[in-house]
Amino acid sequence: xxxxxxxFWTPVALSADLPAGTVIPARMAAGTIALWRSQTGxxxxxxxxxxxxxMSLSHGFVRGEVLSCIYHGWSYGRAGNCLRIPAHPGxxxxxxxxxxxxxxxxxxGIVWVASGIPAGDPPDLDGFxxxxxxxxxxDRAALALAAGAxxxxxxxxxxxxxxxxxxLLLADQPEGRTLIHVLVRSGSDAAARIAAxxxxxxxxxxxxxASHKGGVQ
Amino acid sequence: xxxxxxxxxxxxxQAPxxQAPxxQAMIDEWYPVGLVSQLDRSGxxxxxxxxxxxxxxxxxxxxxxxxxxxxxxxVKVRYGHVWSSLGTPTKDIFSIPEADQPxxxxxxVGVVRVRCSPLRAVENFLDIAHFPFVHTDVLGxxxxxxxxxxxxxxxxxxxxxxATQVKFYQPQASKSASGGITTEYxxxxxAPTCSVxxxxxxxxxxxxxxxxxxxxxLAEDLCDVWPWMALFDDETSMTDLIHFQQMIFxxxxxxxxxxxxxxxxxxxxxxxxTRADLTSIAYRRWLKRHDYTYGAQLVAR
Ligand code: FES
Ligand SMILES: [Fe+2]
Numbered sequence: 001x002x003x004x005x006x007x008f009w010t011p012v013a014l015s016a017d018l019p020a021g022t023v024i025p026a027r028m029a030a031g032t033i034a035l036w037r038s039q040t041g042x043x044x045x046x047x048x049x050x051x052x053x054x055m056s057l058s059h060g061f062v063r064g065e066v067l068s069c070i071y072h073g074w075s076y077g078r079a080g081n082c083l084r085i086p087a088h089p090g091x092x093x094x095x096x097x098x099x100x101x102x103x104x105x106x107x108x109g110i111v112w113v114a115s116g117i118p119a120g121d122p123p124d125l126d127g128f129x130x131x132x133x134x135x136x137x138x139d140r141a142a143l144a145l146a147a148g149a150x151x152x153x154x155x156x157x158x159x160x161x162x163x164x165x166x167x168l169l170l171a172d173q174p175e176g177r178t179l180i181h182v183l184v185r186s187g188s189d190a191a192a193r194i195a196a197x198x199x200x201x202x203x204x205x206x207x208x209x210a211s212h213k214g215g216v217q
Numbered sequence: 218x219x220x221x222x223x224x225x226x227x228x229x230x231q232a233p234x235x236q237a238p239x240x241q242a243m244i245d246e247w248y249p250v251g252l253v254s255q256l257d258r259s260g261x262x263x264x265x266x267x268x269x270x271x272x273x274x275x276x277x278x279x280x281x282x283x284x285x286x287x288x289x290x291x292v293k294v295r296y297g298h299v300w301s302s303l304g305t306p307t308k309d310i311f312s313i314p315e316a317d318q319p320x321x322x323x324x325x326v327g328v329v330r331v332r333c334s335p336l337r338a339v340e341n342f343l344d345i346a347h348f349p350f351v352h353t354d355v356l357g358x359x360x361x362x363x364x365x366x367x368x369x370x371x372x373x374x375x376x377x378x379x380a381t382q383v384k385f386y387q388p389q390a391s392k393s394a395s396g397g398i399t400t401e402y403x404x405x406x407x408a409p410t411c412s413v414x415x416x417x418x419x420x421x422x423x424x425x426x427x428x429x430x431x432x433x434x435l436a437e438d439l440c441d442v443w444p445w446m447a448l449f450d451d452e453t454s455m456t457d458l459i460h461f462q463q464m465i466f467x468x469x470x471x472x473x474x475x476x477x478x479x480x481x482x483x484x485x486x487x488x489x490x491t492r493a494d495l496t497s498i499a500y501r502r503w504l505k506r507h508d509y510t511y512g513a514q515l516v517a518r
Binding site for chain 1: 344346347349350351359362363364471472475476477478482487488489490491492493494
């Protein structure tokens, strides 16, 4: 595990799971954020709390290049600044009204969100393509044990199951859960992709039953 | 609507006794605990400010409210509801003179359980700026989002929060409205978890329709909301009136259960109001002034 003083990247979603014009909640170890993609394809990540009356911003909506809160429609740009308060159409919102934002990258088919200021770029996923995401009710250690391989500093775990190379990106979630993004070798055919999906389901079950037997709650 | 959640599930976040702030001011208030029309002998097992209570009726229809240790709690019947208190109320239940006016129809809307602070539920009821976004095409619609200036004050003589000259464009203001109109409102907060709304009455321009929100605080972050109405409307069926109001409130619930923090922040700084929030600002100030802090968050805590 890393120390708290350095920034790091968390793989929060597959790029394909965040179409243009949508917002979704994304769980980070420290809590939920609002992850959204503008109509022209730009990704942004902000705190999941509207500063007006505390409504969760991941319940909001995206129009054009702005994220709007579903409660009173206040809208925010990618940099987190409030652009419009519908109750006062003539008012230019003061600069002090803003949401906290996170640095975000869309690379290798994965959306990465920064905690703090990471020293470098998100890790390279050379030769692997994202397949799907799933959540395990088990922590990183239990998954490593089940996979027979350790995750590196970036949460990247490369293993071989039944002759097939798999890359798993592990992201810690609240309450000891782990979000797993499954990547297969680029160019894998349909049969290989189905096999990979099943292997990871099995791996998840192993890790979950091991951690529940251990009584570690 | 019936309550699905058991009380054990319902009250997960009670502060341990040593942290409990003094809520005497709110303990001595009256709260709605059930509908008179639904009183029965087996009773409604519910809660008031963290204490399990049972609301039942005898064969003659007299209500009886008992607290956690079997003690008999004060009880009153008013506005279609049974009211009770854990403490010793020094005042009567607030009056709504319109409730005695002939020609009105009284609508018991029923109960909606909401996982939020009782104070947040009231504050949402006082807010009009959310109409176009939460009650889209019913109580509001873009681009008619502007909140014009209105007056909000704490009236010293009656010790109530009042907002007047509130106007808003509505595509369908009520079940009996057809087409959009600019509706005028007055809001009143006579008790910490109760609000009365007076609203333009299309069939009788000289009168106001009355819609209330009576909130039963189950815990600091959980409440049962009992809307009640006294309307001039002879056309709409009772079922339609109830469904209309329930639909509106279920839309509000989707907001109320997703506000962070769940408790109402009473100190400035946590949230940013604008001119459209004058009623909410007055309500928060009034709560703080009276130590009505059950369901509130203070920096000091
Ligand atoms: S809470 Fe977000 S706009 Fe009001
Ligand atoms: Fe509402």
